[in-house]
Amino acid sequence: MRVTQGTFSFLPDLTDAEITAQIEYALKNGWAVSVEHTDEPHPRNVYWEMWGMPMFDLNDAAGAMMEVNACRKAFPDHYIKVNALDATQGWESTRLSFIVNRPKNEPGFRVVRQETAGRSIRYTIESYAVDRPEGSRY
């Protein structure tokens, strides 16, 4: 099952030219660009690993693409996303965030039921991928 998270996630995967154009748009707005990756696909997982520091003084998308490609090389089977951070209010807030790399095989989610007091049922979801330990999921 294809994980949809962030901007453009219901579109087909972006090509490198499209990613470059999006980064260019972010830089034009004065936003910093950062790259993050994870192998924990849960939709509520907001703490992805940072791939280096956010790039605060880029002038051109080529610099960010360099990092995206380096991250893809190191983690070809992880989810990788590009964030654009806006600092105009005095803190960094995410303005744009989209997935640029995903595992070849995404096993999807199962429903987990938990019986609680009074035989009522609590539902949650869990990815089949997380059965295996971190780092060897995909």
Next chain:
Amino acid sequence: MNDQVPATVDLQALLREANVLDVIETLDQELVGLAPVKQRIRDIAAYLVVSKARATLGLTGAPPSLHMSFTGNPGTGKTTVALRMAEILHRLGYVRKGHLVSVTRDDLVGQYIGHTAPKTKEVLKRALGGVLFIDEAYYLYRPENERDYGQEAIEILLQVMENQRDDLVVILAGYKDRMDTFFRSNPGMASRIAHHIDFPDYSEGELYEIAALMLAKLDYRLDAGAEAALHEYIALRRTQPNFANARSIRNALDRARLRQANRLFAAATPVTREALQTISASDIRASRVFQGG
């Protein structure tokens, strides 16, 4: 795809379209002398226009290699020309953004193992899409210390210079003799740099013109005595150690302005617009250059 290839290309039109002539014109006006440098820049601009024309006609041509080396003594205008170069390359569409990132060894080389690569990459990322200007580039290579981290920075630079030629133009700058040694010991670097431009020292007349240009920009003027004094000053200063061409002249003028301000204060009378603008002979002759250094 190829059915729309035009039969001819108007080179002059291409040049006009890119507004390169304005940049070259301002270069001519703002920089005194430097005839060989200006000629080389014209050559490079012409070469770039022709490459562009070749591309429109569908002729094969690898993108021209644009990395350059600027050699010359201090104060001969290397940084200023690099700035203009970035603008020319941008207008001709060879770099996307046309900004200039000026760095020295300190910005590229780290202090301990594993520190250099991220530092160099950081600078490269900032410079991509523009021009990276490495001042005193020969400091990157220190033959006396074989474990110097400069070598690592050079290797990363070379890799990007080769693989991302359409993203980045690198300009190395420094003294002529030391740059020659640097290129001799780094053949990889030498072979990737197509344009070597040598900046000659300024003659006395050119230095005077530069001084006049600087003063005019700052709304100052010299009276007759000061003109003669400045001529003498330049002749004397050139023979003394640590002479840095236009930079020395700028410093001399800064000090003359200081003395003028002091003189006006000491007079303790209301000053006219005229007096505020005028630098007199005494402001220049007070320099220690006239006392034999």
